Amino acid sequence: MDRHGTLRERRDRLHRHWARWVAGDRLNKQASLREEIAASWRRSIRWVPPERDCAPVDAAADERWACSPLRAPVQAISDELRTIAEDGGFIAAITDESGTILWTCGGPVMRRRAETVNFAPGGCWDEPAMGTNALSLALRHGQPASVFSAEHLVEALHGWVCYSAPIKAPDGRVLGVLDLSSTWDRSHPLAMPALTNLVTGIEQRLAERLIPGRPGLHLRCLGAAELLRDGAPVRLRPRQVEILTLLALEGHAMSPERLREELYGERHVTAATLKAEVSHLRSALRGALSTRRYELTEPIACDAAEVLALLAAGRAEQAIDAYGGPLLPSSDAPGIRMWREHIEVAVREAVLRSMRPEAVLTYGELHPYDLQIHERALALLPTGDARRGVALTRYRSALGS
Known part of the structure; x- marks a missing residue:
């Protein structure tokens, strides 16, 4: 034939x-x-x-x-x-x-x-x-x-x-x-x-x-804290990463008073302390940070800002894939905590609406005590799928926590 x-x-x-x-x-x-x-x-x-x-x-x-x-x-x-x-x-x-x-x-x-x-x-x-x-x-x-x-x-x-x-x-x-x-x-x-x-x-x-080596400034602040310039790491102190993250997410100029409140809240911190941190950051950015009212003067790619932009554009699945974890998880700065909660709520809602078990499982790995996420994974995974064992183990752990 x-x-x-x-x-x-x-x-x-x-x-x-x-x-x-x-x-x-x-x-x-x-x-x-x-x-x-x-x-x-x-x-x-x-x-x-x-x-x-x-x-x-x-x-x-x-x-x-x-x-x-x-x-x-x-x-x-x-x-x-x-x-x-x-x-x-x-x-x-x-x-x-x-x-x-x-x-x-x-x-x-x-x-x-x-x-x-x-x-x-x-x-x-x-x-x-x-x-x-x-x-x-x-x-x-x-x-x-x-x-x-x-x-x-x-x-x-x-x-x-x-x-x-x-x-x-x-x-x-x-x-x-x-x-x-x-x-x-x-x-x-x-x-x-x-x-x-x-x-x-x-x-x-x-x-x-x-991949690393691409030109420009790239800030990773979801589940990590890293700044790259042209693919090479830039050394920053944790407080400077917080400042850079707030400026990248705000997208416009911040007054020194507003930035100090977002960083320190009720703590008594002098204007000179904040000014010194900003000065060190400006030096690391090679001057790409304005004075008086603080604003980035050079474009910066920020993973958290990208996730929010994707969600705003209705591209939920791509936002879920780009999400790498909580925003600066070790930071206790009030402004960072506010943005962290905002991103978590938005991404979590997208994950709960997703029909892709891979997305729900990945999010569940980052948030092991979220019972509803593990329930969603179990609902999406068909009987006989080997990944149900992972989801079930996480569900039981979250249930007993």
């Missing part, structure tokens, strides 16, 4: 199995369905009807693409992506970490076909939105995935074959997915190696932009 005939036979066999499964025959094993596909069907059927005809749309996708860390690396290889997509009869898509498509390319025929199921910028392709598909599997498991024809839970996708691989930041966070999709008869074993090679190119360009 030729290759096309073999693919057709596989497609027909999967479709028969899918039809029986959807009709209620959940014990049929004749199609030798892959376990990751079967597990995804069992999860997805709770949210997604198999007769769904297209993906829901996120109207803010254009804004999210404009400030996505993936935009510049993808644009750098966009010519190569277009060539592969158009020559191979594929449509290429980039998603963010939530599974929302931000960018696509491909020939006009495939683009029109993809648009009929909202496989286009703004389309939401995570499991709760579109069930079993390669994009959702790559996001869920953090590794390449392929889904062929009737392996998709949604029948409208049975004419497709999809290959996806996660795109990871240098610290291991999944920032999104690159997907190559086409009609089922174009399924080919070389598609996945081509895809992973493209992802490697994107990740290399990400590393050049995101």
Whole structure:
């Protein structure tokens, strides 16, 4: 039998199995369905009807693409992506970490076909939105995935074959997915190696932009206290880190009186003491701090400010991934405590609304006594998932604390 005939036979066999499964025959094993596909069907059927005809749309996708860390690396290889997509009869898509498509390319025929199921910028392709598909599997498991024809839970996708691989930041966070999709008869074993090679190119360009060595000032104050200039650490005393954090989060000038109150509260501290701390900080910043009314005069990237900006933009999943822990956890400065509580409340609410067990588990590791977080993790993790043991242990520890 030729290759096309073999693919057709596989497609027909999967479709028969899918039809029986959807009709209620959940014990049929004749199609030798892959376990990751079967597990995804069992999860997805709770949210997604198999007769769904297209993906829901996120109207803010254009804004999210404009400030996505993936935009510049993808644009750098966009010519190569277009060539592969158009020559191979594929449509290429980039998603963010939530599974929302931000960018696509491909020939006009495939683009029109993809648009009929909202496989286009703004389309939401995570499991709760579109069930079993390669994009959702790559996001869920953090590794390449392929889904062929009737392996998709949604029948409208049975004419497709999809290959996806996660795109990871240098610290291991999944920032999104690159997907190559086409009609089922174009399924080919070389598609996945081509895809992973493209992802490697994107990740290399990400590393050049995101790893230490990048220009400018970068302040880490979530779960840590570190200032980098052009990738090199800058030595600061704890009080100076507190000042810098308050200025970065305020985003505008602070009077000496206001800054002293935010740092020391009711404690009796002279103006000269504060002035000396600010002077040392100004020297460490090479003068990038104004006098009289204190304000940063050079842009500074701050992880806490980034998380708040992502939350304000409605990009909750990306904010959760960027969150590294409590704000300056060892600080007792009143202003830091206020910002710490504000960030914790905002991030925690986003985590409790998240449908990703990975996000809830990560937050739970940072907050071991938060009973509600561990309950949420247990609710999201399916029976048989090995991670339930971790969540259950944390839940019991929090319950007994």
